[in-house]
């Protein structure tokens with residue numbers, strides 16, 4: 001459904017308030033050719049209404065000749081900021097960057113965050129943004145999950161479909177995505193609502209079964225038949241199944257990059273306002289599929305880069321796959337059981 005400017009401005013004001021935007025601060029809205037015009041106009045209006053100095057930095061798109069998809073999360077690494085000293089300087093001088101273009105997994109993003117600049121990514125359609133406007137409850141729940149994950153030594157994921165994957169932990173930080181940037185130097189993504197980390201480099205072993213109905217991103221399709229993925233010492237060694245398996249294999253092989261097969265982030269979904277079924281209602285290019293990444297109780301895993309967590313892998317190939325009906329256990333204690341989150345969290349409790 002379409003969203004009124006008024007409702008989207010109100011949503012932006014909620015997010016900017018949760019992000020502790022103060023009057024007189026500098027906000028730079030980062031845009032490119034795929035930026036949604038209503039998201040842009042309402043973001044600038046909301047920030048100005050809150051007394052910020054608002055800039056817009058519009059950059060030409062890149063990677064068209066290399067990417068096989070127009071999804072902004074499909075081809076990573078180089079961005080319109082790469083090598084653009086003047087643009088990077090402007091963002092480093094800003095208190096808050098509203099990224100309506102997608103910098104995620106880019107070296108430039110870390111350079112800018114290191115100066116204390118906050119970056120909030122927001123590229124989903126306006127109605128998705130409004131449906132999942134973040135809340136303090138989202139932060140409470142994601143932070144609670146992060147505390148469960150911190151310090152653990154192994155994430156063990158199993159399912160009736162046949163998934164049995166052991167991910168030793170400890171080398172990488174836990175990352176919380178709750179949809180707003182309330183600390184200097186923080187990055188987040190609106191909409192979201194999940195917790196993630198990276199397994200220790202080259203130590204993941206086991207099998208991932210992408211069952212019928214599980215979602216493949218950036219393909220933005222539901223697997224029609226099971227895909228069986230074998231992981232040895234942190235890298236995918238086998239992808240078996242029918243046409244879906246062939247399509248996934250062909251796509252990953254097209255990057256001609258061994259790093260594309262590396263385990264990337266792992267975690268679970270905590271957003272009750274995100275739905276597994278939403279993707280079926282959208283044209284493929286109308287969304288980047290954040291409902292799929294955030295729906296409550298998924299096990300979200302990823303192949304490809306780990307620079308987001310401080311690693312050295314910056315492969316352009318980035319695959320995100322949320323699985324249903326998994327049990328996720330941390331040092332033997334389940335936090336998700338058969339696709340149900342076990343945190344007993346009740347929204348609105350002022351715990």
Ligand SMILES: O=c1ccc(O)c[nH]1
Nearest residue numbers: 073177189192302320
């Ligand atoms: O918000 C995001 C989006 C994609 C991803 O791989 C991680 N977090």
